Amino acid sequence: MKSPAPPKRSAFLPPAKESWGTRNPFEEFKTFTTPTSNFPLDQIVQSTEAVMDRIRSGYEKLLEEEAKELVWMVQYNTIIKAYEVAEKYVKEIDYTAEDIEDFCFALENTQKIPYLIPGPAGVYISALCNYAKEEEIALKLSELKTEINLIGFRLSKGKRLLIEGDTGDFTGIGLEGGELIVEGNAKNWTGAGMRGGKILVRKNIGLHTGEWMMGGEIYVGGRVRGLGNIVEGKVYERDKLVYPGKARYPNLYY
């Protein structure tokens, strides 16, 4: 005798009653796993951020102390005082040359640093360069919109600072035996009061170059717009010695 075949279940019928119970739609992901190890990128980024925060905070404190009215006059005493304050904060931070470069770009980002006051910023960057562990520092600043003033202030013997891009006024002032190379133009008062060392500007240089310069050498690959009152030292324009020499007079505009 033929046994009756079980009725076929239509594909459109609801599922069997036993499977009607609440089913977690994300059940399938119970076994889903992702790599959990510490990712080196995260660590690098975190430590970079932490250092940047400290550098930024030092700069903000410098501004609080030195530029309360957000006005900062470039005078011999103010520069010295600002540098001493900057030194105090910079000494406590462990950073690299790349951190200095990042800080230069962060200065232009108003969301990160609300005030860019060129004087104190330059003094602070100089302090960072002088206290960096590296003897040779390269800052790629060609894309920086702001020309930083006072960069290379008091660069000491044995230090070599290379700047890609242009620099502002008072570049390399008070240089103390270090080597400063600017792969671009430098503005006025470059090398003012420098005591020793070498400044090399690949392109042109502004007025008052080497004002009160007490020693050292300034090499200019392009034109020197005007020399300052130089006490001692040498200035070269396209490999030609222009000071000491008869050809150039202080602040002569050419």
Next chain:
Amino acid sequence: MEEEHYQSIIEEIWPRLKKKHLYPEIPMPKVKETPAPEQAEAEEGVGLEMKQKQMTINGAFVSQMKGQMEEKRVVEALLDHGITHYTFCPWDFNTHLRLYSEAKKVVGDKELAKQVSNYFIDIIADTHCVKRRFTEIPELHRNLKKGTIQDVIASLYEKIWGMDLGIPRSKTSVKGHADIVRRLARIPYLDRSRWGESIQKFARSLKPLLIEEEKERGAKGGKGERNPQGDHDLNHYSNEEIDQGLRDYARQTMALSEFKDVVEDFSDELKGAGYGMEGGMGRGQGNLIDADILFYMKLAENYSIPLKKFPLEEKGSLHPHSHSPWEIGSPFQDVDIWTSFGKIMPGITQIWTKREGKGKGKMEGTPDCLIAIDSSGSMINPRKSLSYAVLGAACATNAYLQNGSKVAVYNFSDAPMGGKDVLNYTDRREDIYRVLCKYFGGGTALDLEDLMPLTRGRKNLDLFIITDMKITNLEALIGFFGQIRNRVTAVHIGDNPYAARFEKAVEKRKNISIYTVKRKEDIPHIVLGRIRDYFNPTQTKNS
């Protein structure tokens, strides 16, 4: 045969890959057909192609890698990479454009900027995948043939992934390269909110290498190495994605020059995607792309103005008027069952004869619109910087066109002296935008003789005028508005005696609405908001 083999590999691993990437909406990848022998050599180096959402694996590439890595793992690594482009970076066309434009700000050159953005996008995709998924991507990088830049990037991967990818020490210790890797490693690749500044830093660091490579390529006769993980171009995106991307990019940048630069840089690809200025919705073949017009078009698409419809005199609606006998073959739907006694029989059955209604119907419609735009010297040149006057007029244009109406444009500066452009009623958006974007930059005078033919015989017509009201013959304009009964929206920029004079003269006219904009930048917002008040007061009250 080999194609089938690779296709079967894809079919086998695809469900697992989809699960791994949380089920992205991507179709099953395909295997590329074997290319002709002359093409084969060029294509051997590229493992993956992506067109719109279709990923295609290059079988020749997989075969080439067979000696170093199992085929299945090669395919999986390539697909992981491809999927991550859709699920993480660049994600959409707008992000791609933004990354490109940030890179271009640093490198200054179109080709270099494209290369920078491609490398950046690849690094983000691979890094995301390595961090978040179990993937064969590191193994693929270990076995790929590398040029100078790929070596640097692989060294970067070693550093940021913490894996050995077999880069010889002789390469990692090259001084310049080590510097670059150190700089690149500090970039927060996975932080989407910082991609703008990150790509700038990336471009700054990589620029010397790219320039070096470009020189080498020039020496080789322009033949460079292709990206084994596939190039990133507009082929990735569908037309809708490109539309949306341009719209978002215009809205986010709000900068005409930036938009123009990017559109011009991608003009070939956009033309390939069908972006010419003729044809509907800004697409069509054969013409140069006018980036200015495209900018206003895409920017205006971000705003929508609800337009209240107007009770128009309707002649077209039919209503049952009288009875007539039904004949065999006539339609049944007009049968009047009550007078036919429920029977279908010639001589007994009657049908309704319908006639057109007369007088004001209840049907609402949108009238056509005449837009008068001032392009005198006191207005902003829309082709130099963002003109909110043009943007406002563009938004109004869109509102009318979307409602099936036509728009005429009267662009005037010193009209009696020829400083004008008139466009008759049309629904061709490109033509309207072209006239709106025209700039004369002279004095400001209307010639009513020009307006008359555009308004004559059109009882239902809206007028939209946007100007600073410093019109020499303002009295004539006031007189003209005094005569007409059409709805008029007048937008004037800033407070000045001319605007005050105009306001005072027409204050009693209910059909004229005046909107003052104190700051030019407020035009798109205030005008749009207040137009809504005007066109649809009930909606504004309720909201």
